[in-house]
Amino acid sequence: MGHGKLKKFAENLGFHCLLQPSAADVLVKEEGQRELKLRSHAIRGNWNRDMFEKPAPIVLELGCGKGDYTIALAKRHPEMNFIGVDIKGARLWSGAKTATGEALPNVAFLRTRVEFLEAFFAPGEVSAIWLTFSDPQLHGSENARLSSHMFLERYRKFLSEDAVIHLKTDSRFLHEYTMSVIRANRLRVLAKGTDIYGTGLTVRPENEEGWDLDAVFQVQTFYEKMFLQMGLPITYLAFSPAHEGPYVPAADFDKDYWLEAEGPRRSFSHQ
Numbered sequence: 001m002g003h004g005k006l007k008k009f010a011e012n013l014g015f016h017c018l019l020q021p022s023a024a025d026v027l028v029k030e031e032g033q034r035e036l037k038l039r040s041h042a043i044r045g046n047w048n049r050d051m052f053e054k055p056a057p058i059v060l061e062l063g064c065g066k067g068d069y070t071i072a073l074a075k076r077h078p079e080m081n082f083i084g085v086d087i088k089g090a091r092l093w094s095g096a097k098t099a100t101g102e103a104l105p106n107v108a109f110l111r112t113r114v115e116f117l118e119a120f121f122a123p124g125e126v127s128a129i130w131l132t133f134s135d136p137q138l139h140g141s142e143n144a145r146l147s148s149h150m151f152l153e154r155y156r157k158f159l160s161e162d163a164v165i166h167l168k169t170d171s172r173f174l175h176e177y178t179m180s181v182i183r184a185n186r187l188r189v190l191a192k193g194t195d196i197y198g199t200g201l202t203v204r205p206e207n208e209e210g211w212d213l214d215a216v217f218q219v220q221t222f223y224e225k226m227f228l229q230m231g232l233p234i235t236y237l238a239f240s241p242a243h244e245g246p247y248v249p250a251a252d253f254d255k256d257y258w259l260e261a262e263g264p265r266r267s268f269s270h271q
């Protein structure tokens with residue numbers, strides 16, 4: 001491991017806004033069981049009391065990397081609390097350093113896998129999720145995509161009734177896949193665009209006042225800037241995950257077609 005990364009990991013230990021639980025904190029092996037089980041972390045249900053200066057609706061950015069949306073939205077919305085989640089400590093270091101340096105009272109970061117979130121958040125504790133340039137998981141199981149029906153089932157365990165999920169991505173594949181999940185579950189699309197800086201957004205009129213749509217155009221993440229330099233259109237989708245009964249998988253997604261359409265993004269490595 002490089003010296004720079006080690007230095008960041010060491011600094012991470014001193015950031016009050018960064019929670020870095022160990023796997024043992026959230027995974028247990030019960031007597032006689034082969035499978036590991038998730039157990040609740042002490043922060044679950046207590047973020048507003050233990051981490052933030054004042055209680056407020058909580059917004060998550062999942063796969064936040066350097067936490068660009070978390071930091072920018074927190075500055076734009078002091079009336080809300082923001083938590084960036086990622087598995088990579090060296091990337092989280094950037095956001096945690098900025099939040100600490102600027103003494104932002106409504107920012108926190110959580111180093112964990114998105115798969116473990118229900119160990120950290122209680123029912124109704126979260127009011128919105130941003131998925132920013134998530135890995136599209138072009139091959140392999142669709143369940144690994146952060147907008148799959150499996151992940152919606154996990155999010156449901158801690159989202160409030162009127163929650164909104166935002167997906168901003170350069171991957172038309174992931175955008176269309178998510179639209180297919182939305183159709184299969186008859187979810188409500190609130191806003192969408194397949195080339196936001198070109199053709200803009202279509203917004204349901206009743207949602208125009210609903211949230212900070214300007215942020216979609218005015219905040220660009222680290223990866224977004226790279227993809228824009230590659231000339232890739234940026235897509236956006238906001239939807240309500242409200243749904244009765246179990247979520248079902250995408251049914252009409254033409255995987256081969258959208259894989260073909262993925263273009264230069266297909267060979268781009270996130271590492």
Ligand SMILES: C[S@@+](CC[C@H](N)C(=O)[O-])C[C@H]1O[C@@H](n2cnc3c(N)ncnc32)[C@H](O)[C@@H]1O
Nearest residue numbers: 063064065086087088113114132133221222223
């Ligand atoms: C393409 S990067 C995007 C980072 C940032 N949102 C941006 O736009 O600059 C995807 C991020 O998702 C994180 N990630 C991928 N799968 C994850 C998982 N299962 N749990 C937590 N983080 C994950 C990666 O570590 C990486 O930082």
